[in-house]
Amino acid sequence: MAQKMFFGLLPVLLTALVFTAVLMARGPDGHATPFPRRTIPHEAFQPDRCTWSCHNHGCEHAPRLPDWLSGDAGLFGWAVRALHRGGSLLLPGHPREGYGLINLLIFCVLWPAAMWGLYLVAVGQRRQLRALRRVRR
Amino acid sequence: MSAFFLRGGIAIYAACVDFLLKVAASLGITYRDANAALFFLIWPVVTALLVLIVLAQAWMLHRRRSS
Numbered sequence: 001m002a003q004k005m006f007f008g009l010l011p012v013l014l015t016a017l018v019f020t021a022v023l024m025a026r027g028p029d030g031h032a033t034p035f036p037r038r039t040i041p042h043e044a045f046q047p048d049r050c051t052w053s054c055h056n057h058g059c060e061h062a063p064r065l066p067d068w069l070s071g072d073a074g075l076f077g078w079a080v081r082a083l084h085r086g087g088s089l090l091l092p093g094h095p096r097e098g099y100g101l102i103n104l105l106i107f108c109v110l111w112p113a114a115m116w117g118l119y120l121v122a123v124g125q126r127r128q129l130r131a132l133r134r135v136r137r
Numbered sequence: 138m139s140a141f142f143l144r145g146g147i148a149i150y151a152a153c154v155d156f157l158l159k160v161a162a163s164l165g166i167t168y169r170d171a172n173a174a175l176f177f178l179i180w181p182v183v184t185a186l187l188v189l190i191v192l193a194q195a196w197m198l199h200r201r202r203s204s
Binding site for chain 2: 019037063104114129
């Protein structure tokens with residue numbers, strides 16, 4: 001039972017561990033990231049790296065990935081526009097909060113939950129296959 | 138109640154952006170690149186792999202049970 005729970009929770013624990021480790025690591029400014037933040041930060045543009053300015057005002061740095069993926073006309077730009085539209089529909093009159101909320105719903109709840117669900121199904125199937133193999137022997 | 142959710146939402150959203158900014162800085166890529174790589178390459182590939190594994194194992198289970 002404990003082993004079942006451990007393997008079931010493993011991806012969640014690992015994700016939380018990596019997430020926390022990255023946030024606690026010292027950044028280029030020599031500080032760990034403050035958590036929890038109470039407001040969306042405003043930072044100055046830095047020519048050598050991305051800051052919150054890139055999030056708040058759009059990133060002006062030259063992307064490394066191809067344009068079809070991370071350009072304004074690519075998947076990234078399309079997704080941001082779709083999320084803004086979705087956010088305006090979700091919370092009419094509060095487009096910024098709506099944008100944040102739809103981001104959280106899709107990328108922090110629904111998609112991770114779908115991946116976790118698929119993982120749990122795969123682990124359960126693997127257990128059933130092993131049990132069937134044991135019965136055959 | 139709504140203030141509680143708003144504060145929690147901002148804290149989680151900001152932590153996610155901070156995570157991507159730090160990953161981008163440590164890999165020498167842009168925030169956009171980190172976003173695009175995670176949500177349009179890594180996650181879709183992981184999701185597709187999981188779907189394939191589930192389908193393959195379902196087929197194997199079906200075969201074993203029916204034989």
